[in-house]
Amino acid sequence: MTRNERDEVELVAETESFPVEPRYHPIHRIPRMIYDFLASARLAMALLVAILVCCLAGVTVVRGAQAWLTIFSTLWFNALLVLLVVNVACCFFGRIWHRRITVISFGMILFHMSFVAMFLAIVYDSLFFFQGSLRLTEGETLQNSDPHSYDGYRQGRFFSFSRLKGETTLVKMIRGYRVGGEDKRAAYDVEVGEPGHKRREVIYITNNLDYKGVKYLPEKEGYSALIVLSDKTGKELYGAHVPLQSLKQKDNSYLYTTGTKEGAGSFPFPQDSPLYSLQVAYRPDPVKDRSGEVFFQVWPYREGEIPQQEQPAAAGKAPVGQHFSAGGHTLAAKEIRYWVGMNVRHDPGKPVILASLWVGLAGMIITTFGRMRKGRAGKG
Amino acid sequence: MKSELVCFWLAVALYGVSTFSYIFGLIARYDKLYLVGLLSALAGFLPHTASIGLRWAASGVEPFITISESITFGVFMAVLLFLVFQLTVKKVPPLGVLVMPTSFVLLGWAGTLIKEVATSLNPALQSAWLWVHIVGATTGFASVLIAAGLGLMYLMKEKDSAGIADRLPELSVLDTQSYRFVAGGFIMYGLMIVSGAYWSNTVKGNYWAWDPVEVWSLVSWLIYGIYLHLRVTFGWRGSKLAWYSLIALVVMIVSYWGIPFSLETFHSGFRIDHS
Numbered sequence: 217m218t219r220n221e222r223d224e225v226e227l228v229a230e231t232e233s234f235p236v237e238p239r240y241h242p243i244h245r246i247p248r249m250i251y252d253f254l255a256s257a258r259l260a261m262a263l264l265v266a267i268l269v270c271c272l273a274g275v276t277v278v279r280g281a282q283a284w285l286t287i288f289s290t291l292w293f294n295a296l297l298v299l300l301v302v303n304v305a306c307c308f309f310g311r312i313w314h315r316r317i318t319v320i321s322f323g324m325i326l327f328h329m330s331f332v333a334m335f336l337a338i339v340y341d342s343l344f345f346f347q348g349s350l351r352l353t354e355g356e357t358l359q360n361s362d363p364h365s366y367d368g369y370r371q372g373r374f375f376s377f378s379r380l381k382g383e384t385t386l387v388k389m390i391r392g393y394r395v396g397g398e399d400k401r402a403a404y405d406v407e408v409g410e411p412g413h414k415r416r417e418v419i420y421i422t423n424n425l426d427y428k429g430v431k432y433l434p435e436k437e438g439y440s441a442l443i444v445l446s447d448k449t450g451k452e453l454y455g456a457h458v459p460l461q462s463l464k465q466k467d468n469s470y471l472y473t474t475g476t477k478e479g480a481g482s483f484p485f486p487q488d489s490p491l492y493s494l495q496v497a498y499r500p501d502p503v504k505d506r507s508g509e510v511f512f513q514v515w516p517y518r519e520g521e522i523p524q525q526e527q528p529a530a531a532g533k534a535p536v537g538q539h540f541s542a543g544g545h546t547l548a549a550k551e552i553r554y555w556v557g558m559n560v561r562h563d564p565g566k567p568v569i570l571a572s573l574w575v576g577l578a579g580m581i582i583t584t585f586g587r588m589r590k591g592r593a594g595k596g
Numbered sequence: 597m598k599s600e601l602v603c604f605w606l607a608v609a610l611y612g613v614s615t616f617s618y619i620f621g622l623i624a625r626y627d628k629l630y631l632v633g634l635l636s637a638l639a640g641f642l643p644h645t646a647s648i649g650l651r652w653a654a655s656g657v658e659p660f661i662t663i664s665e666s667i668t669f670g671v672f673m674a675v676l677l678f679l680v681f682q683l684t685v686k687k688v689p690p691l692g693v694l695v696m697p698t699s700f701v702l703l704g705w706a707g708t709l710i711k712e713v714a715t716s717l718n719p720a721l722q723s724a725w726l727w728v729h730i731v732g733a734t735t736g737f738a739s740v741l742i743a744a745g746l747g748l749m750y751l752m753k754e755k756d757s758a759g760i761a762d763r764l765p766e767l768s769v770l771d772t773q774s775y776r777f778v779a780g781g782f783i784m785y786g787l788m789i790v791s792g793a794y795w796s797n798t799v800k801g802n803y804w805a806w807d808p809v810e811v812w813s814l815v816s817w818l819i820y821g822i823y824l825h826l827r828v829t830f831g832w833r834g835s836k837l838a839w840y841s842l843i844a845l846v847v848m849i850v851s852y853w854g855i856p857f858s859l860e861t862f863h864s865g866f867r868i869d870h871s
Contacts, residue, residue, distance in 0.1 A: 260825065260829075261825060261830070264818060264821060265822065267818065268819065268822065271815045274806070274808075275808045275815070280808065283806070283811075347801075398717070398719070399716055401719050420719065421719045421799055422798055422799060424801070431801055433799075433801045559800075561802075569803065570797065573793055573803075577786045580782065580783045581783055584779045584780070587779070591772065
């Protein structure tokens with residue numbers, strides 16, 4: 217068609233269509249430009265390469281926690297991932313739309329759809345998730361819906377603590393737990409739920425408890441000593457369970473002591489009206505569980521002072537259940553129990569995320585077989 | 597010396613014979629050496645299998661827990677796939693020029709890292725996902741190693757189609773075969789990542805934590821994902837992709853064995869802070 221002919225056709229079209237529309241649509245054109253940008257295969261490739269470079273930097277230039285802070289947790293990196301998913305949606309589905317479905321295209325639809333579904337589920341999960349660390353001593357019960365029950369927690373913007381029903385009790389920590397001849401090392405006998413609807417289960421590293429969409433996973437465990445303060449007549453004045461940290465020593469042995477995970481330390485004792493700064497360490501008996509020797513270091517309590525720099529007023533050891541003399545009082549580790557740390561998680565989007573992974577994999581397999589079949593048919 | 601070690605070093609020696617046969621066959625353009633290379637690879641594969649079996653039988657612990665075992669098992673899968681491909685599907689005589697030296701060096705390296713057999717399996721690893729994960733990883737490695745080997749064959753034939761290269765399949769056949777092995781490797785890496793995510797979800801409650809090993813596996817997967825996009829969407833063929841597959845293989849070996857076991861990660865000897 218010549219230029220004159222084309223002008224003529226346009227003129228006829230103009231005169232025959234009413235009302236007359238403007239030739240240039242700035243409002244329509246901008247979304248079109250955005251769509252063209254998002255549906256670009258070059259953008260997909262650029263994003264894949266950019267994410268690849270970020271990942272390589274995150275395991276070479278910066279590593280571990282530093283990589284998490286500077287790359288993987290940042291807004292810009294997550295924006296790249298979001299842009300990739302949007303690009304996948306526009307790029308792929310824009311091209312496949314209204315086309316005949318073949319084995320290859322079906323597999324590719326599954327593969328790309330799984331990305332989009334996974335992204336939506338991740339967004340949903342990030343809004344409603346909960347992750348908390350629950351620490352319990354044997355026999356202790358904590359309310360699940362009370363934020364104070366948790367050593368620490370993170371939650372999504374729309375998560376409500378009322379979602380966590382009932383209470384959690386640590387019945388017992390079991391060492392050397394075996395299932396089908398396999399040593400699980402540590403298992404927690406826990407009970408979760410509301411009165412009348414409780415669920416009890418032994419959980420270990422590859423078996424967690426799911427109660428109404430909330431998972432309870434074993435995380436760590438340690439000793440807890442029941443420290444009792446008595447007067448000279450033997451009358452018990454105060455007692456408290458003191459969780460002990462397990463600190464790995466240079467010879468790979470463990471020191472079980474009060475303090476933090478960074479090192480041994482003292483604490484005010486009794487907690488309400490302190491008399492002493494007390495540091496307790498425990499050496500387990502290698503044969504008999506929950507017995508052994510307890511080491512005490514006692515300083516007079518002075519508020520705001522860290523006493524470890526000076527000599528203790530009293531120091532010594534006593535077997536579990538025996539008394540140790542500390543000035544006008546005696547101290548005893550009346551019994552040893554275990555404490556456990558559990559990871560409590562609610563991830564409502566996770567089932568979709570995990571299912572999407574399989575769908576994506578199925579898509580890859582179907583596409584590959586489709587291509588191989590097409591290749592063979594082409595030869596034939 | 598234990599019979600397991602005798603078998604192991606015998607396998608290394610025979611893979612060494614295979615390696616030099618392939619390399620000298622290529623240099624001397626004497627294709628009978630390729631047959632020697634193939635037969636010695638086959639002969640080495642038997643004690644290689646036996647060493648894995650003996651180690652496994654000694655403790656009952658899966659034979660791919662330590663770095664040495666992991667490399668040994670990865671090489672086992674690579675040589676197995678190479679032999680199956682060479683003996684049944686498509687004969688590409690000099691293919692071992694890349695596959696066997698890589699296997700020889702990796703297995704020799706594994707030999708320097710051998711430790712005593714573990715007496716028990718870490719509780720975190722007592723899961724069926726372990727098998728799926730490892731089979732995905734090792735088969736993925738085997739696939740991309742052969743894809744790179746076919747890429748090398750492509751480049752050799754393209755450069756000089758006379759002599760031994762003349763007996764290689766057509767360039768288009770080599771290109772397609774290489775692509776198929778990459779696609780297979782991509783799927784197996786996908787299986788490795790998916791099973792790892794499920795396993796991590798059971799043990800730690802999360803499916804992805806940007807752990808260095810997870811990121812390296814993503815790097816491998818993205819590299820081959822980009823390969824497939826370059827081919828399918830951008831129409832790349834031939835030498836460009838052949839070079840790509842060779843470079844990607846180097847990254848793959850680093851990501852699979854070079855980094856994970858040298859860093860403090862979930863995969864570092866599969867340690868878990870569970871004290």
